[in-house]
Amino acid sequence: MAPAWQRNPRYIVFILVALATTFYLLAPADVDAPLRPSFYPDSDLPNRVARSDRIYNKLLLDRKDLIKKFGPTPNDVALFPPNKDPWPAYTVWDFFPAAYNCPHEVQRLGALGDGGKWVCGITRVETKPDCIVYSFGINYESSFEAEILANTEHCQIWGYDFSVNAFGPQIPRAQAPRTHFRPYGLAGADKHGPDDNPKMYTLESLMKMNGHTHIDILKVDIERWEFETLTTLIKPYIASNKPLPFGQLQLEIHIWNLSFAEYLTWWETLETAGLRPFWTEPNLVYQNYNRDGTSDLAEYSFLNIKGDNIFIKDPTRRLPSDGEYGRHAPGPTP
Template identity: 45%
Template sequence: MAKSPFVLTVQRHPRYTLALAAFVLCAYWFLSTPTLPPSPVRYNANNELQARLEREERKYRAMLPQRQELITRYGPTPAQVVMFPPDQDPWPPYTVWDFFPPLYNCPHELDRLGALGDGGKWICGMSRIQDKPDCVIYSFGIDSTYLFEATLLQSTRFCQVWIYDSTKGAGAEGHIPRALRHRAHFGKLALGASDRHGAGDEPKTWTLKSLMAENGHSHIDFLRLDVEGWEWETFRGIVRDFTMERGNPGGGGPHAPNKDNATSGWGVAEREGVLPFGQLQIELHVWNQRFQDFLEWWELLEVAGLRPFHNEINLVYANYNRHSGVELAEYSFINIRGENAFGVALAAAHSVS
């Protein structure tokens, strides 16, 4: 039987046998070696970033007396401020949104992700999470396209995105490109201020604290909420679950004067503790809200460490509901407390300034 040219070559040139054996061993080692997880990202102590954050905080606190002056001018108390003044004399030139400007500048690049029109969201510092191995994103309340969540997945290497909605269940993963679905997780549930997810509860409602524990998460890099008016109660629960009042506010209501808050610039007691996310994007629905309640809720976010860096009024809703006020607005907040991807953290290996 005639031998193949390959066998003849190996017999005549033993060095080819050694080369072949080395190739086989290398291929076996490459294919059998488990893939190591990516090294954790650590952020350099950046003095310039620290200085910018401190400047923004000083500027933000300097705004608080101006807010009070505006309330005094058009109130003079929060209970007397109208959310959307009527079109009649004396025509006060404001809406509720003028009391809550996003004056805290994003300390990184600012990007708008998702749809060009309705549905797009603003995020500060995408570069801080695009290569972050333990990146965690939660998104509550989904539009019909999932474009924002898909864009987040496309823009990052390792981010895992948990997508929740009380009306969407099986088949939701079909909205995410197939190549990205291994990093997308879906659940049919609502976010709330208390846990109601027993056998007879519908819809299943989870607090953020319980849901994070269920998923085994200690942090969320980016949290997005669009819960159609339930944000007021829900976020009071989140602040209550993760922070506590600093000292005794002395009672008397959220805007009653007391010695603890006299110099703080806020009418609510300051709070200790760290909210478990680095950044928040939330749509506010002020349907039937009173100004004093909105103010108390907003200040609760402020004393818990959140600072607004961007807002976008929902003009699509305003266009289709011209008989009412401009009642919907998207706000983006950065968390200035604790160590998170968007603030100042400790220096270590695999660092990003």
């Protein structure tokens, strides 16, 4: 009797396909291959953003239930209950978790501990030609800014802090041309007359001074002035139904001398403007030094879900004119 493969040629085809599949699956992966997405990453970004929206919308309902449980109104909720009644115990941060899913990779840039920040999708601006970063609060600790420079090709960083006179030593000399420092402060109103020291500017004034209409990454650490400054900044955008002029925000929150109701109102202003927290961590260094049982400083990272910033929408490709076909592939519109 003839062998099976002679009687049925499909048999040998099946064997060859099975062997090829086995060799492919067993082949060692290239562990050194870079995981660097292109400037036009996954096409399902709108679906990921929509899923993140649904997850966060559930959180909004859960917060209302939690306020009723411990309130029943915001005025009845304590930031940090002084004893074990009510039980189970809670703190203010339990009402405001970072429940929004960043639709990209989340990476800590800068030093572990104080100084580093969590960023959503740094690869989205890796090759962005007009990448702009603003950093308020330097204090000679610039590891965050240094890693942004190391992870991007074109990002320009504007730093502001009236308590120091330069970026920290972490900025390499070779990257210094991409940094710009001024000893100014961030405030809700301009105060930069001849007798004003330090000089204070609103974010809009600084952006106009620098010729910018949009900021990709905004870092703010201004020792509790974030409440007045961000409220003043945000309200006109809410009133005009326009998106905020930045893609994401890294913010240290200093919840000193506030009531829960006041903090809730401020936080809901951020949410109304389109800011969604995707990462948080308490400032345990501060808590360790004070040892008073409260943790009233926390780091938050927010994504702006309104508008068309690079973190929530892919850039639009420009179709080439007839004369451009064959010369080069279409590229992004600047």
